[in-house]
Amino acid sequence: MHVVFLGLSITSSWGNGHATTYRGLVRELERLGHDVLFLERDVPWYAAHRDTRGALPGRTELYSSLEDLRARFTSEVQRADLVVVGSYVPQGVEVGGWVQRTARGVTAFYDIDTPVTLAKLGRGDFEYLSPALVPGYRLYLSFTGGPTLQRIERELGSPAARPLYCSCDPELYAPRDGDVRWDLGYLGTYSDDRQPVLERLMLDAAEAWPEGRFVVAGPRYPEGVSWPPNVERMQHLAPPEHAAFYTAQRFTLNVTRADMVRAGYSPSVRLFEAAACGVPIISDDWEGLGTFFTPGRELFVSHGAEQTLRYLRELSEAERQEVGRRARERVLGGHTAAHRARTLEGYAREVASGRAP
Incomplete structure (x- = not known):
């Protein structure tokens, strides 16, 4: 054609x-x-x-x-x-x-x-x-x-x-060797409807765990956002830098826009990209999520800072890596x-x- x-x-x-x-x-x-x-x-x-x-x-x-x-x-x-x-x-x-x-x-x-x-x-x-x-x-x-x-x-x-x-593009998004710098990261452009969820699932967790290491990357965040001291800020990352960013995290966060939560069945591209890198995902919840990944087996769902911190501090390293491996298999099998x-x-x-x- x-x-x-x-x-x-x-x-x-x-x-x-x-x-x-x-x-x-x-x-x-x-x-x-x-x-x-x-x-x-x-x-x-x-x-x-x-x-x-x-x-x-x-x-x-x-x-x-x-x-x-x-x-x-x-x-x-x-x-x-x-x-x-x-x-x-x-x-x-x-x-x-x-x-x-x-x-x-x-x-x-x-x-x-x-x-x-x-x-x-x-x-x-x-x-x-x-x-x-x-x-x-x-x-x-x-x-x-x-x-x-x-x-x-x-x-x-x-x-x-x-x-x-x-x-996702598996030629760009794949596991990489390197040092892990952060316990939890987030990659996404600022939006008014996502920011409260980001605060609830990540920034509140960072406040409650000063020893944790967090990062938020993306453009357009207003100057008035209050960032805890253990949250590193990065501006726009080009796609060739995404895989290295994901694989420098122990877990990565997915936050969905409000209109997409209401509609359901609206996976973010970040879900597939991070999963292809073998990085375990902590996601907000929405109808249809289980169509793409099985919660508890291929990703984790969080409803608040306390639940986020349980994943970050209580999961064994073997379980963390196994969830990331399963998610990568799911993406390569149907979402490239x-x-x-x-x-x-x-x-x-x-x-x-x-x-x-």
Whole structure:
């Protein structure tokens, strides 16, 4: 197939989880023999934080405006077998309308932010998707599974809403030798809804255990956040640095955005990445978590600082390592970029043949 993606970013992971998802997916589609073009709006904040080392997979082109996109890439979209528009694409409603009018192959919307998208639509915020566009995409690919998929079909009129969860790139995320520096770490961009959970599960634990070593890495944290003295702060880490960061922790923390907790069945990419590194995960709880990892066997669930500290201080080293090993096996068996590429390939071929995927 000739595949065209119009996504938020593949060149920079600064402040977003889209880039690593697209890099792995594009690379694996290429390995399956497909020709892939990725189109990205050139914006200053990503231009200042390009974080790729070496060539990107596929072909990547930057465009400066909607007019530039139409002028230079209409023929690419017309001849594509599959055109995928991602969530949070600048002027996404206009881009989506143009794609639906122009493409002759299968069109798809790839929602890397499904619960956020549905909440925005519910309050009339059509930043990158409008209800009128949904029926025109022959596929609605969602980071969220479960009952949300039926809602997208029933309420928004999607012909086929299907899960295409996030994944990990096992070439980047794998166990590494090195010194363990922290008892518990967290990697994530600041958000208002995640911060109270971070405080409850990690910062309160750090306050209660001054001898413990903690770290939080990620951009956009406001100056007013109160960090306990035993919590180290790091700014943005590029994806090539993630594996070393994870493997320098005894445990890593997963915190889920409030909209995704309400929807359920919305695994964070950090879950799969950390698990692929063999690092035991302590996660907040949400419906559907057990679909991806078995609590108590492949990760740990915490509801507060006291429970977090029990894991950190009472689990044996052998049990800690065994949970990390099981989680890595689970990811490599079903949650890599190669798995997602084959899933997308199957969906597109079934839709093109007139069947529901």
